[in-house]
Amino acid sequence: MAFTLATWNINSVRLREGLVARLLREEAPDILCLQECKSPVDKIPAESFAALGYPYMVARGQKGYNGVAILSKLPIEDAGDMDFAALGHARHVAGRLENGVVIHNFYVPAGGDIPDRDKNEKFGQKLDYLTGMRDWFRDGRPQKAILVGDLNIAPREDDVWSHKQLLKVVSHTPIEVAHLGDVQEAGGWVDVTRSDIPEGQLYSWWSYRAKDWDAADKGRRLDHVWASADLGQAFHSSRVLRAARGWDQPSDHAPVFATFDC
Incomplete structure (x- = not known):
């Protein structure tokens, strides 16, 4: 089974419902993973996305913060979630496709502004969250x-x-x-994006603070697609849809795509 997957920090799925709809219409990935939905699950505009051909959704949400969702054309069942570092945040959800492939959708804490856990609680939470991910994947190395x-x-x-x-x-x-x-080593994860695009500067996020983000181009690659080692080279066609950063009232992130044959 071949399918195209996209991941996108949407920075409020309700505020940017129109942008999600545009992506679904124009790019038509089979699966779209969203982060920072900032919405309870029952307030996500799932009916609008279903009308565009995405009738399946698994999600975790909370009012005004965090939140992750997987929209799919393909049948997908809820495969649970984890609360790493016991933060009580909606930062992970997993979905299982009919072919047995499990998709993990993560929103790792940003970590605040000061890179010192003694001076900045949020930075410590970020490191603890990553440690929790590492230990989980080490205890049960992911397959498919x-x-x-x-x-x-x-x-x-x-x-x-x-x-x-x-x-x-x-x-x-x-x-x-x-x-x-x-985390990557513990799970035996392959960086799909950089396997497909091994050379050169590559970004998926540009700050709102830049007056002209495109010309300044002071970006960072914060958004990732990984595959478990047993999927081998069953991926291709990775890309970042940079143009979406320039849409009206955009997220500060751009969607990242990859296609899988598995």
Whole structure:
């Protein structure tokens, strides 16, 4: 079975319902994973998405914060969720396709502004969340699985506009990169996007603070698509839909795509 998957931090699914609809109409991925939905599940406009050919949804939500959802053309069943670091946040949901592939949709904590857990509780929560992910995957290495989402870390030097200038900025600090690497290693995950696009600067997020984000191009690759090792090379056609960052009232993230044959 071949399917195309997209992941997108939408920064409020209700506020940007029209942008989600546009993506579904124009790009038509078989599966769309959303993060930072900022909505209880019963308030997500699921009927509107179903009318566009996406009748299946698994989601976890909370009012005004966090929230993750998987919209699908393909039948998908709820495969549970995890509350890493016991934060009580809606940051993970899993769905299982009929072929047995499990899709994990994550929204890792951003971590605040100060990269010091003693001075910034949110940074400590981020590191603890990643440690929880690592331990979970180490205890049961995933098989026939795909992990996507806003992981809020740009791991490679070419995943940020300036490695040197961002070394002490949350999302690219060495300790965060190391923690994310531990998660990847524990699960045997393959970075699908960078397997398909191994060279060059690559971003999926540009700050709202930039007057002209496109010209300044001070981006970071915070959004990821990973595959379990047993899926081998069953993926291709990775891309970032940079144009979506320039849509009216956009999210500060752009959707990331990949196609799977599994």
